[in-house]
Amino acid sequence: MKIPMTVHGAESLREELEYLKGTRRPTIIQAIADAREHGDLKENAEYHAAREQQGFCEGRIQEIEAKLSNAQVIDVSKMENTGKIIFGTTVLLLNLSTDAEVTYRIVGDDEADLKQNLISVNSPIARGLIGKMEGDELVVSTPGGDVEFEVLSVEYK
CATH class of the missing domain: 1.10.287.180 (Transcription elongation factor, GreA/GreB, N-terminal domain)
Structure with missing residues (x-):
């Protein structure tokens, strides 16, 4: 695999x-x-x-x-940016409850480091993000409860 x-x-x-x-x-x-x-x-x-x-x-x-x-x-920098969230993309999210912005990059399990905003593709938040598009709103289940986000931007860098 x-x-x-x-x-x-x-x-x-x-x-x-x-x-x-x-x-x-x-x-x-x-x-x-x-x-x-x-x-x-x-x-x-x-x-x-x-x-x-x-x-x-x-x-x-x-x-x-x-x-x-x-x-x-997977080198997303060589792909056309369609605005769709896939493995390797960097995503800017807006927390709709707090108006706080957060940036995450979706990476492999070995690369994940929350302190550097690198989240595992297998994490609950990444699973909720994969396939979404720029402008979409989504609800992610976190240990602290459900959080509503809006996808502000998706970068293929």
Whole structure:
């Protein structure tokens, strides 16, 4: 099954993978070699700590490689802006109860970060937004209750 991912999300994962393979892995291997020189491995805390770090590092490398191999990278900047909300678009919403404006970008699960207004395509608000058009009004169920929004703009950037 393909996992949707923005261009930025795929680049971030590739950068992390490059760092883990090119910098982190060699550092851990050196730490293991140094710890081995200290003798008895059974009671060598440095050795065990380095081996544990190696396990985490290799696990993360496998996880990233799997995500990238299953990624469907979607670049909305190369699509015609039809005003329709799809994966990867940036949406400016008006909360009709409070008159507050909020901007969200709909991204893949791994990229989601509410502090940066990046919401997962699988989140309730994104599911409520997908398929709507600029100018539409919609009601989104949130933990705090239903919230009514108007879609002010949709950007494909």
